[in-house]
Amino acid sequence: MTLLTNWTESHTQSFQKDIMSFGHDLNSTGLFTDDALIALLDKHPSHMLDVCTMGDPNHALYPNKFRTGDFRDAGGKVILDAAKAGKVWVNVRRAMNVHPEYKEVLDAMYAGISERTGNKAFNANGGILISSPVAKVPYHFDKTETILWHIRGQKTMYLYPLTPDFIPDRAYEAAVSNALEDDLPYTPEFDASATVIDLEPGTALTWPMNQPHRVNNKTFCVSVTTEYSTVASGRRNAAMIANATLRAKFGANPSYWEASPRERYVKAVLGRVIKKVGIAHKVTVPDLVTFKLDPSAPDYLVDTDPYRRDF
Missing domain, CATH: 2.60.120.650 (Cupin)
Incomplete structure (x- = not known):
């Protein structure tokens, strides 16, 4: 094909x-x-x-x-x-x-x-x-x-x-x-x-x-x-996880854009370790449903009171 x-x-x-x-x-x-x-x-x-x-x-x-x-x-x-x-x-x-x-x-x-x-x-x-x-x-x-x-x-x-x-x-x-x-x-x-x-x-x-x-x-x-x-996307995301954790938990002010290639590599390794041991900074935001589909409604949308998605 x-x-x-x-x-x-x-x-x-x-x-x-x-x-x-x-x-x-x-x-x-x-x-x-x-x-x-x-x-x-x-x-x-x-x-x-x-x-x-x-x-x-x-x-x-x-x-x-x-x-x-x-x-x-x-x-x-x-x-x-x-x-x-x-x-x-x-x-x-x-x-x-x-x-x-x-x-x-x-x-x-x-x-x-x-x-x-x-x-x-x-x-x-x-x-x-x-x-x-x-x-x-x-x-x-x-x-x-x-x-x-x-x-x-x-x-x-x-x-x-x-x-x-x-x-x-x-x-x-x-x-x-x-x-x-x-x-x-x-x-x-x-x-x-x-x-x-x-x-x-x-x-x-x-x-x-x-x-x-x-x-x-x-x-x-x-x-x-x-x-x-890719290897590149994995490294960049891991470095950002390290920076997010350092910023949130230790008050640091890191910058990926201003970092040298060596620093980015070290941060990527650190980010993988942080994620593996379970101390990575995480933001827990529930996925809230705020409308239902209804074919009888205008635009098929009916607003609802928010509730957590569980489906």
Whole structure:
């Protein structure tokens, strides 16, 4: 199965170093039609399915922060219809790994990249994103290497410089200390420095590890997002765990950006030790449900009193 359509030597040279797009043919698999997505949503484990909506778009630092929804009374068709008509963002986490027909495609995707880059060490996880025409993914970063494979609809990606002005040490440390959060503080002034890319079906996009970004949909969209860890991502995250722990528990004021390569390496080793012995700084924030899906309601959304997600 050949799924990469226009990879060149230039792509090989730029991979993992620069913002880079290339072509794919995932739509030809038939796994991303409405009927296929409804069947997938009906069978996917509920604890690996996130149905969210966007919060206050006017928040000073965290606009469009996601809210968690309860979808248990809704079947796959209602979830898909809500994504088409409402203000809903759906993440079918690890769908590309859990279900054999999708796993076959994920393996083919990365076999193609391995063949062209010579990297045989990929161990990718793949989720499927299904999102409304008005969906906005807030300003954030990914803790691993990431590729977005766009399949249906149009969306715009905004990618920002990988510097402490756009991803401060404290914000990175907060994210690696919290399993639920990877949002970053954002102000509209950042946009003057953004690289803006309009994504069409059949386009994949990748960018340097940890580069901050946000996404605005133009239409109903379906994409696959894949992530994989590398030695570099493991070292950087471990160093940030060390810095977060030193800051929170010992009053230190470390900086990853100002550290020398040797200091970063030492911090990475320290971070692994801290995590192994169980003293790493952690932020425990419950995942609170604040709405339910209801096909009879406007935008399919009904607000609820907050309660802890246990499904």
